[in-house]
Amino acid sequence: MIKIGWWLSEAKQRKFDWPAVLDAFAAHKISQVKLDAKTTTVEEFQSLDCILHRAYGPDPSAVEMREWLQQMLAAPGCPAIPVIDPIEAADSLLHRERYFARLSEAIENHHPGTCQWTIPNSATIKTAGTPKADNVDALRVQLASSHVKLPVVCKFVGLTTDAHQMAIASTVAGLAEFVAEAPVGSTIVAQQFVNHGGVLHKIFVIGSAVHDVQRKSIRDLSDKDTETGLVRFDSSTISKATSTSPLHQAAAAAATTTATTTARSISVNTLQRLAQEVGDCLQLSLFGIDVVIDSDTGENVVIDVNYFPGYVGMPNVPEHVVRLVEARCRK
Numbered sequence: 106m107i108k109i110g111w112w113l114s115e116a117k118q119r120k121f122d123w124p125a126v127l128d129a130f131a132a133h134k135i136s137q138v139k140l141d142a143k144t145t146t147v148e149e150f151q152s153l154d155c156i157l158h159r160a161y162g163p164d165p166s167a168v169e170m171r172e173w174l175q176q177m178l179a180a181p182g183c184p185a186i187p188v189i190d191p192i193e194a195a196d197s198l199l200h201r202e203r204y205f206a207r208l209s210e211a212i213e214n215h216h217p218g219t220c221q222w223t224i225p226n227s228a229t230i231k232t233a234g235t236p237k238a239d240n241v242d243a244l245r246v247q248l249a250s251s252h253v254k255l256p257v258v259c260k261f262v263g264l265t266t267d268a269h270q271m272a273i274a275s276t277v278a279g280l281a282e283f284v285a286e287a288p289v290g291s292t293i294v295a296q297q298f299v300n301h302g303g304v305l306h307k308i309f310v311i312g313s314a315v316h317d318v319q320r321k322s323i324r325d326l327s328d329k330d331t332e333t334g335l336v337r338f339d340s341s342t343i344s345k346a347t348s349t350s351p352l353h354q355a356a357a358a359a360a361t362t363t364a365t366t367t368a369r370s371i372s373v374n375t376l377q378r379l380a381q382e383v384g385d386c387l388q389l390s391l392f393g394i395d396v397v398i399d400s401d402t403g404e405n406v407v408i409d410v411n412y413f414p415g416y417v418g419m420p421n422v423p424e425h426v427v428r429l430v431e432a433r434c435r436k
């Protein structure tokens with residue numbers, strides 16, 4: 106009988122309908138134990154066939170569990186227990202500039218013209234407390250050398266509680282303002298904005314299972330929008346299942362859950378290749394890929410990758426988790 110150890114924060118267990126996953130484990134005769142840094146013994150830990158976790162992000166309980174897991178896995182005599190997903194692989198998603206650099210390499214490694222997805226050009230900016238007026242020229246040069254065109258979406262990098270505070274900068278002065286007002290020592294990715302008809306594809310992946318859910322997104326920007334140098338927004342108000350925002354298209358803003366336009370779809374074959382290639386590149390099997398379809402070029406553009414997302418709208422999640430665990434334990 107397979108025995109797995111798992112850890113998710115209490116909040117994630119509720120959002121993810123974790124009890125349904127535990128029922129599916131029981132139905133497939135997989136025994137399970139919730140890992141606990143205070144009570145799980147070394148013997149019990151080392152007897153596990155697999156570990157499944159979301160010990161990820163700034164939540165203090167997740168930080169404590171991540172440190173404990175790393176210690177337990179590195180302890181002398183600990184067997185090679187499969188971890189879904191490896192802690193360093195999950196953590197890499199906190200550093201947008203690093204994982205986008207790896208995605209860029211994966212794209213370059215394709216034979217020319219064969220990759221069915223791309224990423225936006227971006228520039229990585231470190232804040233040093235320089236006043237806005239002194240930043241403008243250096244930022245203009247940096248955008249040009251990274252081939253980034255305005256407008257850009259400004260996104261923080263790393264383990265910060267401000268990770269969802271973003272902005273659209275349409276002018277170098279707007280970007281300079283965002284950079285000048287960010288905490289000193291932060292890292293910001295200025296990612297080229299892609300017009301995409303206001304529809305986001307949330308591509309949810311659990312091992313080999315892939316599902317595309319369409320959500321509302323930021324509407325296409327016109328010249329009128331881009332007259333304003335800097336528009337701040339909280340990313341958690343844009344593309345959650347229940348989001349409503351003035352940045353949505355008028356028709357979509359009125360709808361409660363999904364995108365309302367007749368959106369372009371992504372073929373099943375492309376979805377599977379994308380999930381496989383991103384998963385192989387980042388060594389992940391429980392993740393979500395946020396994709397927009399460029400209105401001008403029709404390209405599938407990856408704008409964000411999330412570890413162990415909510416999977417809201419993906420059918421049969423418990424069965425997919427069971428299949429993933431069984432596949433890993435057999436290795």
Ligand SMILES: Nc1ncnc2c1ncn2[C@@H]1O[C@H](COP(=O)(O)OP(=O)(O)OP(=O)(O)O)[C@@H](O)[C@H]1O
Nearest residue numbers: 225258269296297298299322323340343344408409
């Ligand atoms: N390069 C881009 N071009 C166009 N729209 C973008 C771009 N980047 C982000 N967006 C819009 O902003 C939203 C939030 O961006 P992003 O997914 O990077 O934020 P996040 O905080 O990492 O989100 P989450 O963790 O909830 O997935 C996206 O859902 C999309 O609507």
Ligand SMILES: O=P(O)(O)O[C@H]1[C@H](OP(=O)(O)O)[C@@H](OP(=O)(O)O)[C@@H](O)[C@@H](O)[C@@H]1OP(=O)(O)O
Nearest residue numbers: 117120162307345393411412413414415416417
């Ligand atoms: O619970 P939710 O459905 O909102 O899950 C979101 C999850 O929030 P959580 O941390 O509360 O689990 C986010 O994690 P952080 O990086 O912000 O930590 C991120 O993964 C989003 O992409 C998920 O949204 P989805 O992609 O599934 O729409």
Ligand SMILES: [Mg+2]
Nearest residue numbers: 344395409411
């Ligand atoms: Mg996202």
